[in-house]
Every structure is written in structure tokens, then in C-alpha cells.
Amino acid sequence: MSLIVVGSMAFDAIETPFGKSDxxxxxxxxYIAWSASNFTKPVKLISVVGGDFPxxxxxxxKKRGAVLDGVQIKENEKSFFWSGKYHMDMNTRDTLDTQLNxxxxxxxxxxxxxxxxxxxxxxxxxxxxxxxxxxxxxTKPKLIVLDTMNFWMDVALDDLKKVLQKVDVLLVNDSEARxxxxxxxxxxxxxxxxxxxxxxxIIKKGEHGALLFxxxxxxxxxxxxxxxxxxxTGAGDTFAGGFIxxxxxxxxxxxxxxxxxIIIGSAMASFCVEKFGTQRLTELTKADIDRxxxxxxxxxxxxxELV
Amino acid sequence: MSLIVVGSMAFDAIETPFGKSDxxxxxxxxYIAWSASNFTKPVKLISVVGGDFPxxxxxxxKKRGAVLDGVQIKENEKSFFWSGKYHMDMNTRDTLDTQLNxxxxxxxxxxxxxxxxxxxxxxxxxxxxxxxxxxxxxTKPKLIVLDTMNFWMDVALDDLKKVLQKVDVLLVNDSEARxxxxxxxxxxxxxxxxxxxxxxxIIKKGEHGALLFxxxxxxxxxxxxxxxxxxxTGAGDTFAGGFIxxxxxxxxxxxxxxxxxIIIGSAMASFCVEKFGTQRLTELTKADIDRxxxxxxxxxxxxxELV
Numbered sequence: 230m231s232l233i234v235v236g237s238m239a240f241d242a243i244e245t246p247f248g249k250s251d252x253x254x255x256x257x258x259x260y261i262a263w264s265a266s267n268f269t270k271p272v273k274l275i276s277v278v279g280g281d282f283p284x285x286x287x288x289x290x291k292k293r294g295a296v297l298d299g300v301q302i303k304e305n306e307k308s309f310f311w312s313g314k315y316h317m318d319m320n321t322r323d324t325l326d327t328q329l330n331x332x333x334x335x336x337x338x339x340x341x342x343x344x345x346x347x348x349x350x351x352x353x354x355x356x357x358x359x360x361x362x363x364x365x366x367x368t369k370p371k372l373i374v375l376d377t378m379n380f381w382m383d384v385a386l387d388d389l390k391k392v393l394q395k396v397d398v399l400l401v402n403d404s405e406a407r408x409x410x411x412x413x414x415x416x417x418x419x420x421x422x423x424x425x426x427x428x429x430x431i432i433k434k435g436e437h438g439a440l441l442f443x444x445x446x447x448x449x450x451x452x453x454x455x456x457x458x459x460x461x462t463g464a465g466d467t468f469a470g471g472f473i474x475x476x477x478x479x480x481x482x483x484x485x486x487x488x489x490x491i492i493i494g495s496a497m498a499s500f501c502v503e504k505f506g507t508q509r510l511t512e513l514t515k516a517d518i519d520r521x522x523x524x525x526x527x528x529x530x531x532x533x534e535l536v
Numbered sequence: 537m538s539l540i541v542v543g544s545m546a547f548d549a550i551e552t553p554f555g556k557s558d559x560x561x562x563x564x565x566x567y568i569a570w571s572a573s574n575f576t577k578p579v580k581l582i583s584v585v586g587g588d589f590p591x592x593x594x595x596x597x598k599k600r601g602a603v604l605d606g607v608q609i610k611e612n613e614k615s616f617f618w619s620g621k622y623h624m625d626m627n628t629r630d631t632l633d634t635q636l637n638x639x640x641x642x643x644x645x646x647x648x649x650x651x652x653x654x655x656x657x658x659x660x661x662x663x664x665x666x667x668x669x670x671x672x673x674x675t676k677p678k679l680i681v682l683d684t685m686n687f688w689m690d691v692a693l694d695d696l697k698k699v700l701q702k703v704d705v706l707l708v709n710d711s712e713a714r715x716x717x718x719x720x721x722x723x724x725x726x727x728x729x730x731x732x733x734x735x736x737x738i739i740k741k742g743e744h745g746a747l748l749f750x751x752x753x754x755x756x757x758x759x760x761x762x763x764x765x766x767x768x769t770g771a772g773d774t775f776a777g778g779f780i781x782x783x784x785x786x787x788x789x790x791x792x793x794x795x796x797x798i799i800i801g802s803a804m805a806s807f808c809v810e811k812f813g814t815q816r817l818t819e820l821t822k823a824d825i826d827r828x829x830x831x832x833x834x835x836x837x838x839x840x841e842l843v
Contacts, residue, residue: 317720318720413624413625414762414763414764414765415761416761416762416763417763417764434744437741437744438744438745438756438758440761446834447835448834448835448836448838449745449758449759449761449835449836450836450838451745451756451758451836452756454722454723454747454754454756455723456721456723456724457721457724485839488837488838489838489839489841491838492838492840493840519842522840522842523842525840526840527753528755528756529755529756529757529758529836530795531755531757531796531798531799532795533796533800533829533832533833535829535830
């Protein structure tokens with residue numbers, strides 16, 4: 230009875246209009262775990278790091294309720310490294326450097342202690358790796374959520390289409406939804422993507438919120454208007470962590486509960502961008518999260534009386 | 537006890553990725569009147585047209601509850617004409633031609649029968665003209681709403697700043713809010729603009745919805761995700777019409793009611809873009825509007841239970 234999170238654990242070096250970070254700890258699985266652990270424990274991780282990955286960061290995640298049995302540590306190799314620079318609008322960025330390192334030949338192994346998996350969160354990784362994890366699970370999880378990106382649509386579309394047929398929820402951003410579907414209208418894009426396998430599609434639009442599509446239904450989650458977006462790195466992963474964390478806590482995979490899960494994901498992402506890297510996430514208290522959820526309620530609450 | 541709407545009544549020629557219109561009737565006051573008249577009557581117009589403006593369009597507006605005593609008809613001159621081409625994203629456009637014609641030396645005259653004005657909607661026009669209307673009113677209306685655009689920030693900023701000090705609600709889009717405030721963050725932009733006069737600021741974000749700022753409060757109205765945006769011309773004016781129409785009907789200028797008014801404005805705008813020009817607005821029934829308002833409720837409705 231647990232949540233498995235698959236994804237990179239890595240180093241990032243980030244430039245934004247507000248400043249520049251040194252090489253700091255990042256990676257999809259890291260952000261997802263920090264975020265999801267506010268709602269559910271344990272968070273069973275599957276990832277790979279090099280000998281350079283700080284042991285204290287692994288310890289901090291353990292303390293937080295992460296289980297690392299599925300995290301391979303390759304002492305003589307280096308962790309995945311990404312470096313990028315954000316533009317003023319913070320929705321677009323240039324990749325300055327990518328060093329695959331340990332991710333280059335990653336073969337995920339699902340420990341036997343993870344076989345009780347009910348909820349599977351496949352963070353952004355090669356679709357072939359995501360597929361390997363699904364195939365190693367002896368029982369189909371209640372819900373499989375997959376995050377991916379345009380890079381995989383360009384270099385591994387066939388693998389991506391294969392894994393899409395095995396997942397329940399797909400998480401992409403608006404430009405990725407357009408690329409995957411070849412449609413500009415997000416409504417048309419959603420209709421096409423929902424025929425590729427997933428029953429639920431979440432389209433993240435950054436500062437413009439997120440959309441959930443399911444059958445003929447659509448739900449619009451706002452983003453909290455922020456004074457400054459300091460560093461958007463990991464916001465999508467943090468969103469995914471809040472989403473799957475809430476679903477795993479409530480064990481309710483209805484459309485109604487997914488709407489709530491998206492609001493929680495949006496609230497978590499709104500914290501993530503307030504500081505560089507995972508820093509803001511590591512400081513969060515339950516009271517912080519509750520306050521922000523109330524802000525989200527106030528943000529969209531209105532009365533309509535038909536006359 | 538009535539609503540005054542000030543704005544252009546004009547011709548547009550529009551190109552979108554979906555097609556091209558001939559010279560069709562448009563103008564801010566036209567769209568606002570078609571939209572507002574679903575909620576309140578009479579709608580007292582102040583505008584100017586040339587002899588070329590179709591009499592049947594004026595008649596249609598009258599039938600709909602518009603009063604035209606404040607519409608000057610200059611039989612020997614030509615109506616304002618605008619021609620533009622929208623890009624694929626429908627949020628940006630190029631102006632191909634602008635012929636001011638009768639708008640070039642427009643001096644609005646407020647008829648004495650309009651002096652009972654409670655609600656004043658100043659559609660996009662030269663700020664000097666907007667100011668003239670305010671100054672002719674013997675009693676300050678309960679609420680003055682002003683729409684403007686970046687063009688006036690470039691060529692008539694001093695006049696704009698003067699009129700801003702006399703209005704309660706300012707309506708602009710996101711790029712206009714950024715230009716007016718010199719701030720990229722919309723939260724910072726709003727804070728600065730709320731110091732220029734208006735107590736309420738509405739920032740329209742097209743397909744990404746609209747934000748209402750008031751003191752330290754913020755409200756996020758979604759846009760309905762649409763399969764196709766056929767022609768965005770007039771969507772902002774239609775939004776303004778729904779907004780002021782609801783306010784004038786309810787006579788309630790509280791923050792809470794403005795949130796509802798923004799949802800109604802958004803619903804009206806979502807119809808406007810479905811066909812070229814005002815066509816969709818002229819066909820609308822109350823049942824259409826009610827159905828769409830229910831869609832808006834469903835679009836953002838969620839439950840949060842703090843645990």
C-alpha cells in the first residue's frame with residue numbers, strides 16, 4: 230500500500246533574471262518526493278545517482294519519509310547535470326548544458342518491497358525507462374501518472390506512445406500538448422491525446438494555471454498570481470508531487486478528487502518558485518500549505534445566480 | 537437611473553487563420569451594447585458615425601434596448617475603420633489600416649436625457665474624449681469603468697493619467713498593464729496601477745482568463761477552453777459589456793459582485809469569439825447564456841478539505 234515515484238535525482242545550475250545558482254540538487258524525483266511527502270508516506274523512490282550526489286540530501290529525504298531502496302548509487306560515476314537559463318517571462322528557457330552521466334544507461338530495478346505499489350508517479354525520464362518500471366510491477370497500480378516533455382516527443386515518440394497506452398493520467402505543458410497532438414487548440418489537443426491511452430490529461434500552463442480534461446469534462450485550476458517567480462525549475466515536478474500525494478493520501482481516483490489534487494499541486498508549485506531549487510519546499514510547514522490552499526479557494530470563489 | 541456606454545461604432549475588416557471578413561460593423565460601443573443589453577436596459581450610447589454606417593444596424597441596437605440620442609450621425613463623413621490580421625495564437629495582431637474619419641474630431645455631447653446616469657462604461661477611445669464625458673455629467677455616477685489600450689499610453693499618457701484619477705474600475709489586458717506600470721509581474725503592476733486612481737483593476741489575459749485586483753485581494757476568472765477561437769475582435773468590449781451589464785442590473789458595486797460580473801463578462805466574451813464580428817452576440821438567447829454560466833461554474837468548482 231504505497232506510492233512509487235520514479236525520476237531523476239540530479240544537479241542543476243540555474244540562471245534567472247533574478248540571479249544565478251551554483252550547482253544545486255534537483256531532479257524530478259527529488260522535487261516530487263519533497264512535495265508528495267507533505268501528504269503521504271512512505272514515498273518509495275526509484276532513481277540513480279553518482280558518487281557525487283550529497284549523502285546529506287539523501288538523508289534529508291529519508292527523514293522526510295522517502296524510501297531509497299530503489300535508488301541506485303553508482304559511486305564511480307557522476308550524477309545527471311542540467312544547466313539552463315530562463316527568459317524574462319519565466320515560461321521559456323534555454324538549455325546551456327546537459328550531461329546524462331548515470332542516466333545514460335539507467336536500468337531501473339523495482340525492489341520487491343515496492344511490489345505493494347498502489348500509486349505510481351512516473352516523473353520525466355526516457356519513456357523506455359518509464360515502461361520498464363511498469364513492466365516490473367506484478368500488480369497493476371490503482372493509478373499511474375506520467376510526466377514527460379517535448380524532448381522525448383522528438384527522440385523517442387514510439388516509446389512514448391507505447392507507455393501512454395499503459396498510463397491513466399498524462400501531465401504535460403501546453404506546448405507539449407500541442408506538439409504531441411499536432412493541434413493548436415488545447416481542447417482539440419486534449420481530445421486527440423485522450424485517444425492515445427490516458428483517461429485523464431492535465432495541461433500545465435505555468436502562471437496561467439492548469440487544465441484537467443476527462444471525457445467531455447474540463448476543469449480549470451488557476452495559478453496564484455505571484456509578485457515574483459524567482460526560479461521555475463521543478464515547479465512542474467512539485468505540481469506532480471502535490472497531485473499524486475493527495476491522491477495517494479485519499480486513495481480516491483475520482484474526477485472530483487483529481488480536481489482537488491490539481492489545486493493542491495498548484496499550491497505546492499506556487500511555493501517551489503519562490504526560491505532557488507528545492508529550498509522553499511524543504512522549509513514548508515503544514516500551516517503554510519493550509520494558508521495557501523485557503524488563498525486558492527478565495528482566488529476562484531464566486532456566486533452565480535441565474536435570473 | 538441608467539447605463540451610459542461611450543465608445544466607437546465603426547467598421548472592421550478582419551483576417552484570422554480561419555478566414556477573412558469583409559468590412560463589417562464593429563466598434564467598442566457596438567460590442568458593449570450588444571453584450572450589456574442582455575442584462576440591463578436601456579443602454580444609452582454616446583458615439584459618432586458617418587453617413588455610411590448602416591441604418592439597419594442602428595435599428596437593431598434600438599430594438600435591443602439601446603438609446604441612440606447621444607450618437608452623432610455625420611452624414612457627409614465616413615465612419616471609423618480598422619483593419620487587422622490575427623496571428624495563429626490569436627493573442628497578437630497586426631494593424632493593417634486605421635482610418636479615424638469621424639473619430640478624428642469627435643466631441644461627445646451628453647444629452648440631458650442621459651443625466652440620470654448611474655453607471656458609466658467608457659469604452660476604448662482617446663482619454664481626452666473619455667474625460668469630456670465625465671466632465672459633462674452633473675452627478676458623479678455610482679461606478680465609472682474605463683477601458684483603454686497601449687496606443688493611448690504611447691500617444692496620450694498625460695490625458696490617460698488624468699482620466700484614471702476619475703474612474704473606479706480600469707480594464708486592460710496583461711501587456712497594457714505591464715506597459716502602464718513598467719512592471720513585468722502582474723501583481724506588482726496591479727499595485728502600482730491601483731495607486732493611479734482606480735480602486736479596482738481588471739487584467740484581461742485572453743484565453744488565460746482575467747484577474748481582478750482590489751486592495752490586497754485578487755480574484756482569478758478562468759476563460760472557457762474553446763475548440764476554436766474564430767475571431768477575437770471585440771472580445772474585450774464584449775467582456776466589458778457583460779461586466780457593466782451585470783453591475784447595472786444588480787446595482788451592487790461590492791467586490792463580491794464584481795467577481796460575478798467578471799464571470800459574466802468572460803462568458804459573454806466566450807460567445808463573441810465563436811463567429812466573425814458581432815454575429816454570435818446578435819443570435820444569443822437567455823438560455824445560451826445560462827448554459828454557459830453553468831459551464832463556468834463547473835469549470836472552476838472544487839472542494840478542499842484541510843486535514
